[in-house]
Every structure is written in C-alpha cells, then in structure tokens.
Amino acid sequence: MSVQVSSARRVALWVLQAALGAYFVHSGLSLFGDGFVGKFDRIGFGQGLRHVTGVLEVAGGVGLLVPPLAAFAALGLAGVMAGAVVTELVVLLDPGAAVLPALLFALAVAVVLFRWDAVRSAAQRFGK
Secondary structure (H helix, E strand, C coil): CCCCCCHHHHHHHHHHHHHHHHHHHHHHHHCCCCCCHHHHHHHCCCHHHHHHHHHHHHHHHHHCCCCCCHHHHHHHHHHHHHHHHHHHHHHCCCHHHHHHHHHHHHHHHHHHHHCHHHHHHHHHHHHC
C-alpha cells in the first residue's frame, strides 16, 4: 500500500512527526522521574519496565525526526502505545487513561502508513 504525498501533505506529515517526536521525548524523559513510580508499581512488572518504556519513547521520538528511521520509529512507538492501551484497560482498569495512548497509537500508525514505502524498501533490501 503506497500513499502519494503532495507537498502540503509532506509538510503536514513532518509537522505531525515533529509534534509526536517532541511529545515522546518529553514523555519518555518524564518516566525517569518519580512521578510514575506508583503507576508502574500497580502494573506489577517492576520499575525496569518504566525505564525501558522511557528509553523506547525517547529513542522513538528522536527517530521520528531522522528520515531513514521515521517509519520504523513510528512503528515501534505504535507498539509501545498499543501496550499502554492494553495496560490501562486490562491491568489498571482505567478506560479514561487509555484515551491518550490510543490517540498516540493512531497518530503513529498514520505516520507508518504515509512512510510505508520506506518500510517496504527496507524489507526488500533485507530479504536479498
């Protein structure tokens, strides 16, 4: 599936990537503070998950701004947000808290779809 992107859409896509990148870098860095210790205690997988999530969010946020990595960063962030949605709904039983990660998941998937040619190209190179 390839999506043709006009100049205006290309600019809008980069604005989206920059906004998502800034959000995820900020969010990821905040996970290294004490503000989320209680929440990750309630999740029950230890504080290591908080640190791994923080690293993934920061790396993904930066990756969104690097053209060859943008699609893959968005794909990884979509996975992190899918996990966050499931965690909020199933583990923490807080549907209201699942709204933001669900929105971020959808926006990351939109980036993946608009950058799908990069994913397909890399998969073809890897397969050779």
